[in-house]
Amino acid sequence: MPVNAEAVGKSYPPVVYAVGREKVREYAHAVGETNPLYHDVEAARAAGYADVVAPPMFAVVYSAPVMGPAILDPAVGINLAAMVHGGQEFVWGEPVVAGDEISTTATVKDVSERGGMGFYVFESVSRNQDGETVCTGTWTNIVRGV
């Protein structure tokens, strides 16, 4: 079955994620981030932040609510059983702190086929409550045997 590129350009409406202090700490703990700015409110405030700072890779957490539906979209047609996460890029902008509300949109950037494998590339753009871009993600999923 060849890949279907008709979904390229399709966008998914923004999903808002409210960044919680304990969620930032939980994430930092799970990945082994020990910087006090990710855990300690007083340390973060002393460094000029309003609350604990989210580690860069916390982008995964606030992006996930919109990426799930995009990857599962029947119009994109990914065979999940044969899918692997092939590559990932994040570009960071303004820092994210607990209390922020992050709005993320997703777009199907590219669908292509090489050597019997399908490459499905999505882009996520996340902005804070002030409209500043906090992170742009490029998510590459590879499906074997298309």
Next chain:
Amino acid sequence: MEPGEAIPELRVTPDKYVTYRYAGASGDFNPIHIDEEFARAVGLPGRILHGLWTMAQVARAAEQVAGDDPTALRRLSVQFRGMGALEQEIAVTGTVREAGDGTATLELEAEQDGKRIIRNAEADIAVS
């Protein structure tokens, strides 16, 4: 910081429960990470690490170069290759590709049991 210079290595051994903590923290409850029986039924040797958890270890290695500034990591791109296993040490290594004008570009990879499970990683960091 000079081109070609190695960055400090980061070594981490994922304990057997890390995928449960990461699933809860990230919201990724794909059963290949948390259900031993399911993982074996789909042909895996057992539960495997979340690739994005391993990417977070590469991020930590890059962040450490920049000191404690949580905004220093500006960009990180990785390629996932192979599966990360539990209870086996991972080594994240890297070198400086370019440095100057307050920024540096690093090349990194993550290796476990002789396999490079993250390859061709690139990080842009702000350096003071």
